[in-house]
Amino acid sequence: MQTHNLGYPRIGSRRELKKASEQYWAGKLTADQLMSTGKSIRLQNWLLQKEAGIDLIPVGDFSFYDQVLDTSLMVGAIPERYHDLMQRQQLPDIDLLFAMARGYQQDGYDVKAMEMTKWFDTNYHYIVPEFTADQRFSLFTNKLLNEYLEAREAGIQAKPVVLGPVSYLLLGKEKQPGFHRLELINRLLPVYLQLLQKLDDAKAFYIQFDEPCLSLDLTAAEQQVFVKTYQEIKSRFPGLHIILASYFECYGQNLSTVLSLPVQTIHLDLVRCPSQLDDILATSFVNSKTRLSLGVVDGRNIWKNDFQQSLYLIKKAAEKIGGDRLLIAPSCSLLHSPCDLDGETNNAVLTPEIKQWLSFAKQKIQEVVTLRQLATGEYSADTDRQWKANIAAINSRRTSPLIHKPAVKQRVAAVTDGDTRRQHDFRQRKITQRETLRLPAFPTTTIGSFPQTAEVRNIRLRLKKGEITPAEYDTLIGKETATAIQWQESIGIDVLVHGEFERNDMVEYFGEQLEGFVFTSNGWVQSYGSRCVKPPIIYGDVSRPAPMTVRWSSYAQSLTDKWVKGMLTGPVTILQWSFVRNDQPRSETCTQIALAIRDEVLDLEKACIRIIQIDEPAIREGLPLRKENWQSYLEWAVRAFRISAAGVHDATQIHTHMCYSEFNDIIQSIADMDADVITIECSRSQMELLDAFAGFQYPNEIGPGVYDIHSPRIPSRTEMTELMQKAMDVIPADQLWVNPDCGLKTRAWPETKAALIEMVQAAKELRQAV
Numbered sequence: 001m002q003t004h005n006l007g008y009p010r011i012g013s014r015r016e017l018k019k020a021s022e023q024y025w026a027g028k029l030t031a032d033q034l035m036s037t038g039k040s041i042r043l044q045n046w047l048l049q050k051e052a053g054i055d056l057i058p059v060g061d062f063s064f065y066d067q068v069l070d071t072s073l074m075v076g077a078i079p080e081r082y083h084d085l086m087q088r089q090q091l092p093d094i095d096l097l098f099a100m101a102r103g104y105q106q107d108g109y110d111v112k113a114m115e116m117t118k119w120f121d122t123n124y125h126y127i128v129p130e131f132t133a134d135q136r137f138s139l140f141t142n143k144l145l146n147e148y149l150e151a152r153e154a155g156i157q158a159k160p161v162v163l164g165p166v167s168y169l170l171l172g173k174e175k176q177p178g179f180h181r182l183e184l185i186n187r188l189l190p191v192y193l194q195l196l197q198k199l200d201d202a203k204a205f206y207i208q209f210d211e212p213c214l215s216l217d218l219t220a221a222e223q224q225v226f227v228k229t230y231q232e233i234k235s236r237f238p239g240l241h242i243i244l245a246s247y248f249e250c251y252g253q254n255l256s257t258v259l260s261l262p263v264q265t266i267h268l269d270l271v272r273c274p275s276q277l278d279d280i281l282a283t284s285f286v287n288s289k290t291r292l293s294l295g296v297v298d299g300r301n302i303w304k305n306d307f308q309q310s311l312y313l314i315k316k317a318a319e320k321i322g323g324d325r326l327l328i329a330p331s332c333s334l335l336h337s338p339c340d341l342d343g344e345t346n347n348a349v350l351t352p353e354i355k356q357w358l359s360f361a362k363q364k365i366q367e368v369v370t371l372r373q374l375a376t377g378e379y380s381a382d383t384d385r386q387w388k389a390n391i392a393a394i395n396s397r398r399t400s401p402l403i404h405k406p407a408v409k410q411r412v413a414a415v416t417d418g419d420t421r422r423q424h425d426f427r428q429r430k431i432t433q434r435e436t437l438r439l440p441a442f443p444t445t446t447i448g449s450f451p452q453t454a455e456v457r458n459i460r461l462r463l464k465k466g467e468i469t470p471a472e473y474d475t476l477i478g479k480e481t482a483t484a485i486q487w488q489e490s491i492g493i494d495v496l497v498h499g500e501f502e503r504n505d506m507v508e509y510f511g512e513q514l515e516g517f518v519f520t521s522n523g524w525v526q527s528y529g530s531r532c533v534k535p536p537i538i539y540g541d542v543s544r545p546a547p548m549t550v551r552w553s554s555y556a557q558s559l560t561d562k563w564v565k566g567m568l569t570g571p572v573t574i575l576q577w578s579f580v581r582n583d584q585p586r587s588e589t590c591t592q593i594a595l596a597i598r599d600e601v602l603d604l605e606k607a608c609i610r611i612i613q614i615d616e617p618a619i620r621e622g623l624p625l626r627k628e629n630w631q632s633y634l635e636w637a638v639r640a641f642r643i644s645a646a647g648v649h650d651a652t653q654i655h656t657h658m659c660y661s662e663f664n665d666i667i668q669s670i671a672d673m674d675a676d677v678i679t680i681e682c683s684r685s686q687m688e689l690l691d692a693f694a695g696f697q698y699p700n701e702i703g704p705g706v707y708d709i710h711s712p713r714i715p716s717r718t719e720m721t722e723l724m725q726k727a728m729d730v731i732p733a734d735q736l737w738v739n740p741d742c743g744l745k746t747r748a749w750p751e752t753k754a755a756l757i758e759m760v761q762a763a764k765e766l767r768q769a770v
């Protein structure tokens with residue numbers, strides 16, 4: 001029985017890579033210095049895994065930006081718009097990589113970045129490969145070989161990890177009509193074979209092919225491409241030991257194809273899909289020689305492994321196929337875990353009791369090794385100590401009163417269908433709301449946040465450092481809020497916002513005020529490039545000890561006769577952007593959060609806030625990878641939103657907001673949320689996203705974003721009226737609002753002001769025109 005790891009976080013335990021990359025971009029570090037930061041992170045990671053006792057240590061999991069982009073460079077899939085830069089500017093590889101990732105705007109060039117999208121259902125973003133019909137591939141970089149040699153020199157038994165050719169193609173996009181990207185496999189495969197030849201020459205024995213698309217619904221033809229590809233690889237390199245890895249879901253319908261592939265080891269994500277072990281052990285697979293990699297340690301979450309549960313799975317497999325056909329592993333790459341729990345020393349909220357329940361990447365590596373020792377009976381006194389400590393920690397989590405609040409559980413159990421329904425249906429609410437709110441046609445509003453300027457962030461920082469008192473802090477934030485209210489009033493916006501100056505982050509702000517959440521000081525996870533996030537940890541039953549937003553909302557409302565919109569983050573988004581409990585279904589945790597938000601909504605209503613927005617930008621990204629699981633997710637997600645919103649009177653108007661959303665396939669669920677008004681990101685798609693609503697005859701009100709807030713560009717009035725005209729082609733005018741695409745926190749004031757003034761004028765023109 002061996003141990004291996006699928007990938008280790010590459011950002012460095014103190015975010016060294018983030019800092020070095022950003023300094024390099026700012027011209028404060030040379031390329032050599034950046035390279036040496038990368039090298040030292042790799043070495044540290046390898047040694048850490050070696051010292052822990054991992055048998056097969058991954059190489060190639062390191063990246064200066066993204067592993068999919070690395071693969072594009074490796075196979076020479078460099079879009080044409082970068083060719084000039086490459087040839088005439090002789091851009092070094094690292095700069096070419098960053099140009100593709102971030103765009104290139106210097107020396108008279110203005111070349112756009114490649115598109116970025118979410119990596120399966122994680123919050124990691126990869127750079128989407130671009131393919132043309134006449135796409136050619138060639139072995140362009142030797143990154144993988146070089147890192148393999150570098151590891152070998154450092155005395156590491158390295159296992160190269162590469163994104164498999166089929167998933168690589170599937171994850172990309174055709175940039176022209178008339179072909180399907182999988183047709184390129186015959187041109188791509190020779191490049192992979194060349195790479196394998198080099199690794200073979202360098203005496204690599206193991207290689208891990210990541211083929212995560214095997215977690216998706218595949219057609220029979222797509223499955224056949226997998227079969228042919230791996231047969232070809234096997235026939236060319238019969239001696240190479242291939243570990244095929246997929247994760248985040250069951251193999252499902254693809255299982256029999258996977259079992260038929262000529263590979264030596266198949267990895268199973270037993271955290272997401274423990275049942276597939278039984279499925280496999282019930283087939284003639286048991287009589288083959290293929291090995292199984294048991295992914296029992298959760299690479300996507302921060303909980304300590306339950307050794308008893310993992311050993312149960314490992315022993316079951318060992319009894320059927322023998323321990324020497326097994327490898328123990330994390331469920332997926334540890335890229336999605338924070339680096340090291342030992343980094344949480346200055347953290348007052350992470351008490352020893354809570355800390356003993358957690359495990360970050362470094363600890364997970366240790367868990368993998370200990371599990372192997374326990375399974376093989378290679379006991380030392382230390383193994384024994386870890387076994388006992390594990391049982392104690394798991395038991396403490398099962399029963400701790402810090403986690404389990406009977407009152408919260410009872411309240412969730414007592415939720416009725418009535419709690420998910422507004423007093424009356426939308427048609428009737430609309431009449432009541434028109435009477436109370438008295439808004440003009442095409443009401444104007446914004447999505448919530450105003451620029452988080454250096455001064456605003458500094459106010460929060462000074463409070464945190466104790467340089468100002470809470471009272472001084474309130475005064476300063478109050479001033480920002482008052483200025484924003486006055487300015488919105490002066491330019492004639494109809495529904496105002498308080499500006500969210502008091503918020504660091506739309507989830508953290510609520511997490512900090514809810515019970516059941518803790519925060520790490522160093523639990524960073526890569527989101528994209530140098531950007532890292534620090535998700536809150538939901539460890540216990542969630543409740544709301546006190547109102548969270550009423551003070552700032554009422555203060556803002558007290559300054560004006562116009563309506564000020566209350567601003568909340570919805571339960572699904574809070575869930576989606578946190579590390580979530582694994583001791584109860586996600587739906588249960590989500591309902592708990594929904595009840596806390598419901599109380600907040602009712603308190604806002606009591607404080608005379610008549611319009612309340614509950615942001616749910618993450619509804620769509622929570623969709624399961626397989627369509628068969630969509631319905632049940634959508635049911636509980638929509639129900640949670642409705643629980644949070646439905647307690648108010650008809651006259652109170654509930655808004656929701658979503659960004660980056662393609663709604664076509666989930667439009668029924670969006671309608672089922674029954675928000676009185678939904679604002680969505682629309683401008684970059686030229687209002688095309690609205691087609692989903694139009695086709696469906698969506699009955700409630702909609703604010704399609706009329707300008708892109710991701711760029712400092714100031715849109716013209718005509719541009720915005722034209723977009724609204726397009727919207728009116730498909731949605732009746734009396735359902736429409738006028739607003740930007742999203743919150744304005746990343747913008748500066750000058751462009752924000754200029755753009756909103758134009759937007760208000762655009763709405764006035766529209767009113768005159770109809």
Ligand code: GLN
Pocket residue numbers: 447448449500506567615617657658659742743744745
């Ligand atoms: N109210 C939030 C804001 O304006 C919404 C952000 C989001 O949709 N991601 O910042």
Ligand code: ZN
Pocket residue numbers: 447617657658659660681741742743
């Ligand atoms: Zn948004």
